[in-house]
Amino acid sequence: xxxxxxxxxxxxxxxxxxxxxxxxxxxxxxxxxxxxxxxxxxxxxxxxxxxxxxxxxxxxxxxxxxxxxxxxxxxxxxxxxxxxxxxxxxxxxxxxxxxxxxxxxxxxxxxxxxxxxxxxxxxxxxxxxxxxxxxxxxxxxxxxxxxxxxxxxxxxxxxxxxxxxxxxxxxxxxxxxxxxxxxxxxxxxxxxx
Amino acid sequence: xxxxxxxxxxxxxxxxxxxxxxxxxxxxxxxxxxxxxxxxxxxxxxxxxxxxxxxxxxxxxxxxxxxxxxxxxxxxxxxxxxxxxxxxxxxxxxxxxxxxxxxxxxxxxxxxxxxxxxxxxxxxxxxxxxxxxxxxxxxxxxxxxxxxxxxxxxxxxxxxxxxxxxxxxxxxxxxxxxxxxxxxxxxxxxxxxxxxxxxxx
Amino acid sequence: xxxxxxxxxxxxxxxxxxxxxxxxxxxxxxxxxxxxxxxxxxxxxxxxxxxxxxxxxxxxxxxxxxxxxxxxxxxxxxxxxxxxxxxxxxxxxxxxxxxxxxxxxxxxxxxxxxxxxxxxxxxxxxxxxxxxxxxxxxxxxxxxxxxxxxxxxxxxxxxxxxxxxxxxxxxxxxxxxxxxxxxxxxxxxxxxxxxxxxxxxxxxxxxxxxxxxxxxxxxxxxxxxxxxxx
Numbered sequence: 001x002x003x004x005x006x007x008x009x010x011x012x013x014x015x016x017x018x019x020x021x022x023x024x025x026x027x028x029x030x031x032x033x034x035x036x037x038x039x040x041x042x043x044x045x046x047x048x049x050x051x052x053x054x055x056x057x058x059x060x061x062x063x064x065x066x067x068x069x070x071x072x073x074x075x076x077x078x079x080x081x082x083x084x085x086x087x088x089x090x091x092x093x094x095x096x097x098x099x100x101x102x103x104x105x106x107x108x109x110x111x112x113x114x115x116x117x118x119x120x121x122x123x124x125x126x127x128x129x130x131x132x133x134x135x136x137x138x139x140x141x142x143x144x145x146x147x148x149x150x151x152x153x154x155x156x157x158x159x160x161x162x163x164x165x166x167x168x169x170x171x172x173x174x175x176x177x178x179x180x181x182x183x184x185x186x187x188x189x190x191x192x193x
Numbered sequence: 194x195x196x197x198x199x200x201x202x203x204x205x206x207x208x209x210x211x212x213x214x215x216x217x218x219x220x221x222x223x224x225x226x227x228x229x230x231x232x233x234x235x236x237x238x239x240x241x242x243x244x245x246x247x248x249x250x251x252x253x254x255x256x257x258x259x260x261x262x263x264x265x266x267x268x269x270x271x272x273x274x275x276x277x278x279x280x281x282x283x284x285x286x287x288x289x290x291x292x293x294x295x296x297x298x299x300x301x302x303x304x305x306x307x308x309x310x311x312x313x314x315x316x317x318x319x320x321x322x323x324x325x326x327x328x329x330x331x332x333x334x335x336x337x338x339x340x341x342x343x344x345x346x347x348x349x350x351x352x353x354x355x356x357x358x359x360x361x362x363x364x365x366x367x368x369x370x371x372x373x374x375x376x377x378x379x380x381x382x383x384x385x386x387x388x389x390x391x392x393x394x
Numbered sequence: 395x396x397x398x399x400x401x402x403x404x405x406x407x408x409x410x411x412x413x414x415x416x417x418x419x420x421x422x423x424x425x426x427x428x429x430x431x432x433x434x435x436x437x438x439x440x441x442x443x444x445x446x447x448x449x450x451x452x453x454x455x456x457x458x459x460x461x462x463x464x465x466x467x468x469x470x471x472x473x474x475x476x477x478x479x480x481x482x483x484x485x486x487x488x489x490x491x492x493x494x495x496x497x498x499x500x501x502x503x504x505x506x507x508x509x510x511x512x513x514x515x516x517x518x519x520x521x522x523x524x525x526x527x528x529x530x531x532x533x534x535x536x537x538x539x540x541x542x543x544x545x546x547x548x549x550x551x552x553x554x555x556x557x558x559x560x561x562x563x564x565x566x567x568x569x570x571x572x573x574x575x576x577x578x579x580x581x582x583x584x585x586x587x588x589x590x591x592x593x594x595x596x597x598x599x600x601x602x603x604x605x606x607x608x609x610x611x612x613x614x615x616x617x618x619x620x621x622x623x624x
Binding site (some may be wrong): 224226229271273274275304306308312313340343348 | 436522527529570571
C-alpha cells in the first residue's frame with residue numbers, strides 16, 4: 001500500500017495533467033465536427049408560448065393565426081376542393097426586425113411545420129404557391145400583384161406574412177410551425193399552439 | 194542449452210501465429226462497401242413496403258416493345274429498345290421529410306442491375322422525378338429496359354440516393370414474374386405504349 | 395559520418411556481418427526469382443482495324459466509323475462554328491449494372507480537338523432514337539456516338555488513332571476500401587479514317603486571320619456597322 005501512495009505522490013502532477021489534458025484533447029479533435037454539425041442542423045428551439053412573442057435573430061416574432069383549408073383557390077379565382085387526404089395549412093406570422101442585420105437575415109428564413117412523429121413539411125411548395133395573393137408569402141420582401149411594386153420589411157415596423165403548407169389531412173391537428181434562419185443555427189423558433 | 198532453444202522455438206511459434214492472425218484479420222475485414230451497406234427491406238407486388246424515409250407500393254407491371262412519349266417541342270417521339278420495355282405502376286409516400294426518389298433499378302436473378310430510364314424521355318409520371326412530401330402519396334411509373342430472357346424473377350430496387358445506398362434502407366420488391374408469366378406478357382406486349390396517357394386505375 | 399561508424403562497427407562483429415550479407419543475398423535471390431531484374435518490355439500495342447471486336451474488362455467494343463460534321467446525331471450544335479468529331483461504336487456492356495462510363499474507354503489526341511481531360515469524349519450519344527447520354531445496360535448491345543469538339547480554327551482531321559483503354563475493377567481500393575474502376579491501361583490502337591460530312595457552303599474560310607471569318611451560324615446580311623469597325 002505504501003508503495004502505491006508513494007508512486008501516486010511522486011506522479012501527482014502528471015496524473016493531474018492527464019485528467020485535464022485528456023478531455024481537452026478529445027474535445028479539440030471532435031469540436032470541429034460538432035461545430036460543423038451545429039451550424040447546419042436545428043438543435044435548440046426557442047419556444048414561443050401561445051399568444052406570446054419570441055425573440056430570434058434580433059427580431060420580434062408572433063404567431064397570428066394558423067388555419068387549415070380543405071379547398072384551394074385556382075388561378076381564375078374559383079375555389080376547388082382538395083382530395084380527401086390533403087389539407088392546406090396557412091400560418092400567419094408577424095415579424096418586427098429591430099436592426100439592419102435582422103432585415104438581412106430575414107431574407108433567408110425558412111418556414112416548416114413539424115408534427116409529433118418528427119415529420120416535416122416545407123413552406124409554399126410549388127403545387128400550392130399562392131395565386132390569389134393578398135398577403136406577403138415571404139419573410140422579407142414581396143411583389144404586390146395589385147400595385148406591381150416590391151414591398152419590403154422595414155426596421156422597427158411589423159411585417160405580416162403567410163406561409164402555406166400541403167399536409168395530409170390527419171396531420172392538421174398537431175402540426176407546429178417553426179421558423180429557421182441559417183445564420184442562427186442551431187437555434188430555431190418554435191410556436192406553441 | 195535446450196532451455197534457451199525451447200524459448201527460441203516458443204518465440205518463433207508465437208511470431209508465426211501472430212502473423213497468421215494478422216493476415217486472417219486483414220483478409221476478413223469488411224471493406225468500405227460492406228461496412229456502409231444498405232439495409233434491405235423486402236416486399237412483393239401489391240404490398241406497401243416501408244423503408245426509413247419512404248414507402249413504396251407497386252401495383253402492376255406492363256411490358257411494351259416501344260414507347261411513345263411527348264417531346265417539349267414537336268410531335269411525340271417513339272422509343273425503341275433491343276430488349277423489352279418494362280413499365281411498373283406504383284405509388285410512393287415520403288415518411289419523414291420532403292425527398293426525391295433518386296434511384297430505382299431492376300435486379301435480375303443473376304445479379305445484374307438495370308437502372309430505371311428517366312433521362313431519355315420526358316414524362317411527368319416518372320416516380321424518380323419531383324419531390325415527395327411526408328404523408329402524401331403520389332402515383333406514377335418507373336420504366337426499365339431489360340432483355341426479355343432475364344426478366345423472370347426480377348426484383349425492383351429503390352433507394353433515396355443511389356444504388357450503393359449507404360447506411361439507409363433500400364427497398365427490394367419482388368415483381369412476381371416467373372418464366373410462364375413473362376412469356377404470356379411478352380406475347381401481349383404493346384407497341385407504342387403511351388407514357389403520358391392517363392394513368393389506368 | 396554516422397553511417398561509416400556503423401559499417402565499421404558491423405565489420406568488427408563477424409557474425410552480424412555474415413547474417414546481414416546472407417539476408418541481402420536472400421532478398422536479391424527472391425527479387426530475381428520474381429522477375430524484378432528483367433527489363434520492362436517496350437510497349438507495342440496491337441492495331442486492329444475498324445470493325446474488329448475489342449474486349450476490355452468493362453465492354454465489348456466494335457469501332458465502326460468516324461466522321462466530322464456540324465451537329466451531332468442527337469442534334470447538338472454550337473453556334474460558334476465548332477464542329478463535332480463523332481466515333482460510332484457498337485458497345486456491349488460487361489458491367490454488373492447499368493453504366494454511363496463508356497466514354498472512358500476511348501482516348502484520342504488531335505490538334506484542336508477537345509473532349510474531357512485525358513482525351514476522352516466530351517459526351518456520349520445513343521444512336522437509337524438519337525438522344526444525349528448513353529446509359530448502357532448489362533448485356534445489351536447499343537450503337538453509340540462518342541462526341542469530341544473541333545475548334546472552329548482547327549484543321550479538319552482526316553485520320554485518327556483511337557486508343558482503347560482498359561480499366562481494372564478493385565473490390566477494395568487503397569484509400570477508403572470502397573470498390574471502383576482503376577488503373578487505365580491502353581490495350582489497342584485503332585487507326586480510323588475520318589469522313590468529312592460538313593456541308594460545302596459552310597466550310598470555314600481558309601484565310602489565316604480567324605477574326606475576319608464570320609461565324610458559321612450567322613447567315614444574315616452583314617450590317618454596315620460591322621464593316622466600319624473592321
